[in-house]
Amino acid sequence: MPEKALHPAPTHEALPLEDLRWYCPLNTIPAETTESVEPIEGIIGQDRALKALKLGVELYSPGYNVFVCGLSGTGKATTIKTILEKIQPKKLLTRDYCYVNNFVDGDRPMLLVFERGVxxxxxxxxxxxxxxxxxxxxxxxxxxxxxxxxxSYVDEYNAKETELFSAFEKEIEPDGFVLGRIQEGQSLHPEILVKLADKAVLVSDLPNAVMQNLLTKEDAERLTDKYREHKTTLQEVYRRGMRLSREYQKMIQDHEREVGAFYVNAIFSDLLAEYTDEKVQTYLQQVIGSVLDNIEQFKVRDDEETELATVYEVNLIIDNSNSSCCPVVIETAPTFRNIFGTIERSQDSNGFWYTDFSMIKSGALLRADGGFLVINAADALTEPGVWKNLQRVLMYRKLEIQSMEMFAQQTSSALKPEAIDVNVKVILIGNNEIYGILSAYERDFKKIFKVKADFDHEMHNTHLAVQQYTSLIRKLISDEDLNHFDKHAIAAVVEYGARLVDSKKKVTTQFSEIADIVREANYWCQQNSNKYVTIEHVDKAIDETYNRHSLYEEKLQEMIDEEVILIDVDGGRIGQINGLAVYGGDRFSFGKPTRITAAVSAGKAGIINIEREARMSGSTHDKGMLILSGYFREQFAQKHPLSLTASVSFEQSYSGIDGDSASSTEIYALLSSLSGIPINQGIAVTGSVNQKGDIQPIGGVNEKVEGFFDVCVQRGLTGKQGVIIPIQNVDDLMLRSRVVRAVSEGRFNVWAISSVTEGIELLTGIAAGERDAKGRYPKETVFGKVEARLEELFVSAKDEKDEKKTG
Known part of the structure; x- marks a missing residue:
């Protein structure tokens, strides 16, 4: 009996042209050219972030520092620089900071704080x-x-000293002695000498005198004994003389200090009267005391700078004399030294390191005191010592300036400057990944960064957004002296903004990307010596931008054209389908088809993921394969278990695979292999799937459609080729004009589906089938064929099992 013909699939209409791309309505553009448009002032599309920034800027309570998140190019740095001017926060009093020598403890320099300019x-x-x-x-x-x-003091001292020693000399004269002075080194000392004939000699010379018969031995011994007696007395007289000398020296010093104090106090009286702060008064009194203690250093005229003068210097580390507003410091190189300051060192002539209070230098944190410090989070986390010290400063609101000696091969300095009370708001620029890590692993992070300002990478595509884009272009023209844009060129720029976020309903807020296209379109306009930038110039700029990054894409296309990479775009094959993959991770990513095959045989191994077995798949792809197995159990294993061995492979894939956007594609390949019905190779598929067979949205839909379109163009468009996408991705379509043009000419198609049933019908041209009252699929349908094949495999496995039992 001849086999009945398979039921044809119902017709599935391709998407109409209006679903393939959004075109900016020209009536939403406020002028014919940008000449009559006002430049925009302020920030576009970041209401949430602006509210958070406003809160963080205006709320002066501990911990209300701001962590700014968002993609690069969304205007974070620009916003932070201008937001303070726009919000006009309550100004804190900016202050001047000085370090001066601590005359009590030289290792702990004293901090003096003054009002701005003082x-x-x-x-x-x-x-x-x-x-x-x-x-x-x-x-x-x-x-x-x-x-x-x-x-008079000197004369009085000399008289008393003369009297003291004269009395002693009279005491020793009857015993044959006189008082003399002998030199020892650089000084003269009193000494008892023996009168011998017409000269005086030392007692140590008496043995020589005996040998010369100038003195008898007995006289020499007598004189020596007397010398010892008088020597004791001389020592006491000498001590009295030294005490007398010290007394008169002190009297002279006291007089000098009294005279000096009169003039020094007169010199510093105005400073003491003007600077009434307690610490300044203490410092000035220390200076006066030091000058008077070292008065000898000032008695000599010396035009050269002396080392002593350094201790009287004032190290002004922060001078806000010329500051008229809240300081905003953007530190682009947040090293430890640049943020917190340092204590510099110098080497003397012997190679020894030294430092003092005059070598203390401030950093950005102190320059921003009373205002705001803006730094990059990634830089702060990677620079040695910066993050931990920043946490400490923000927690305790005190800054201790130290050098980063733990990272240098130098001896640690004993210098410990007095800590500074700081009142600064830190604005940290990062991304959500860094924010998440810090929140999870840094215990105090949320205590010191209580405000998160999240900059969105997109905003709603409204008439207002189009007008804001127009004003943004006008501002760039004004700032950079560019040619004006006509309304068609403006519309093309707005459409490019929608393409960057793959959406008809949104446009990008990464305005650095928009600004680049505006500049490059202006370049091509000037190359052609045109007055206005037109849509042709914008298209040229976009095409050239992609062309500069398309080398890898062209090489891959060459391999497909030369059939090094095997891709079919016409005919039909069983168990073979064109999946779609996106290459590259930035806005210059591109899509290309990849062959996916399925093979089925009797067995009980289930569905084998070849990529997983080869350890070339990621966790998301593995999950997609498990969902695929769940789908087959749901659809075809309600009466008996699945008994098959099937394998699915991404052919000619030699690197890792991840993502689940090909899970529906793998289902179609398996359905084809089980049913024996070929799949149309002119259709490529993308789409995730759940266990119930519902198609789910994916990313990179525009790149995927365009990638398969390019391959088909090279092989020749037939009008039957196209791409199947999830219906949820229709709003994401912003296809390039060449694809839309081909669709309008009937040479290419894009279908949107919501279920596996629709997909398999489009791919095979055969009805998928619905269960009848008995729960079975019609035999002349795809699912009926699959069901029959699975039953055969089940019976085969059961018979094999029975044979083993009887054997």
């Missing part, structure tokens, strides 16, 4: 005061009154 004045006043001290102090000690008083 720090520079204080430094200048200190220079003037110290110059006056240096210039006038020598003259003070050259005045006649001072010299007379000093001489």
């Amino acid at each position: 720090g520079a004045r204080f430094k200048k006043d200190m220079v003037v005061a110290m110059n006056m001290v240096k210039e006038r102090m020598p003259g003070i000690f050259e005045e006649e009154e001072y010299l007379k008083k000093r001489q």
Whole structure:
């Protein structure tokens, strides 16, 4: 009996032209050219982020720093620079910061804080005061009154010293001794000498005198004994003389200090009166005390800079004299030194390192005090020491300036400057991945970054959005002196913005990409010496942009053309289908077809994922294969279990595969292999699937359609070729004009489906089939053929099992 003909599939209409691409309505563009359009001021399409930034900027409470997320090119840096001007936050008082020598503990420099502009004045006043001290102090000690008083002390001391030693000399004279002075090194010391004839000799010379018969041995011994007695007395007299010397030295010093204090206090009196802050007063008193303690250094006229003068310098590390608004510091190189400052070092002539308070340098964090510091999160996390120290500063709101000595082969410095109370808001620019990691693994992160400003990469495609795009183009024209755009060129730019986000309902907010196309379109306009930028110039700019990044795509297309990579675009084959893959990970990614095959045989291994067995598939692809198995159990294993061995493979794939966008394609290949019905090779398929057979949306739909279209163009369009996509992706279609043109001419097709049933009917031209009252599929349908084949495999497996039992 001849086999009945298979039931033909119902007709599935291809998508109409209006579903393939959105064209910007010209009536939404506010002018014929950009000449009569006002440039836009402000930020486009980032209402959520702007609200978050406004909160973070205006709420002056601990922890309300801002973490800014979003794709590159969405205007984050531009926004942060301009948002403060727009919001006009409450200004904190900016201050001047100085480090000065701590005369009590030189290793702990003292911090002086002044109102804006006062720090520079204080430094200048200190220079003037110290110059006056240096210039006038020598003259003070050259005045006649001072010299007379000093001489009187000297004369009085000399008289008392003479009296003291004269009395001792009279005491020793009867015993044959006189008082003399001998030199030891650089100094003279009193010594008891023996009178011998007409000269005086040392006691140590007496043995020589005995040998010369100038003295008897007995006299020499007597004199030596007497010398020892008087020597003890001399030592006491000498000590009294030293005490007397110290007393008069102190009297002279006290007098010098009294004279110096009168003038030094007079010099510093104005500073003490003007700078009333307690710490400044303490410092000035320390300076006065140090000058008076080191008055000898100032008594000598010296036009050269002395080392001592350094201790009286004022190290003005932050000067806000010229600052009239809230500081906004954008640190593009957030190294430890650039952010927190450092303590510099220098080497002396012997090669030893030294440092002092004058080598303390501020960083961006302190320059932004009272305002905002903007840094890149990735840079802050990768620079040694920056992130941990930034956390510490924001938690405790204190900055301790130190050098990064743990990363240098130098001895650690004992210098520990006084900590600075800082009031700065940090705006960290990053992405959601960094934000998620920090939130999960940094315990204090959410305590110090309480505000997240999320910049969206897209916005709704509305009439307002089109007008904003127009004004954005106008602003670029004004800022960069470009040629004006006509309305068709503006429409092309807006359409390009929709293509960048693969959506008819959205346009991109990555305006750096839009700006690049505007500049390049202007370039081609000027190359042609045209007055206005037209749609042809915009299209040329877009085409050239893709062309610069299309080398890999062209090489792959060559391999397909030369049949190195095997792809069929006509005819039919059982168990073989064209899947679609996207190559590249940026906006210059492209799609190309890939052959997927399925093979079925008797057995119980189930559905084998060859890529998984070869360890070339990712977890998402593996999940898609398991869902595929679930679909077959749902559809064909309600009465008996699946008994088959089937394998699915991405042919000529030699690198890793991931994603589930080909899971429906794999189902079609298996259905074809089980049913024995060939698949139309002129149709490529993309789409994820669930266990119920519902088709789910995928990414890269435009690239995939265009990729298969390009292959078909090279082989020759037949009018029967096309691509099957999920119905949910229709709103994502923004196909290039050449594809839309081919569809309008009936040479190419795009179908949108919602179920596996629709897909298999399009691919085979045979009805999929529906279960009858008994729960079986009609035999003349695809599913009926699959069901029959699975029953054969089940019976075969059962018979084999029975044979093993009886054997």
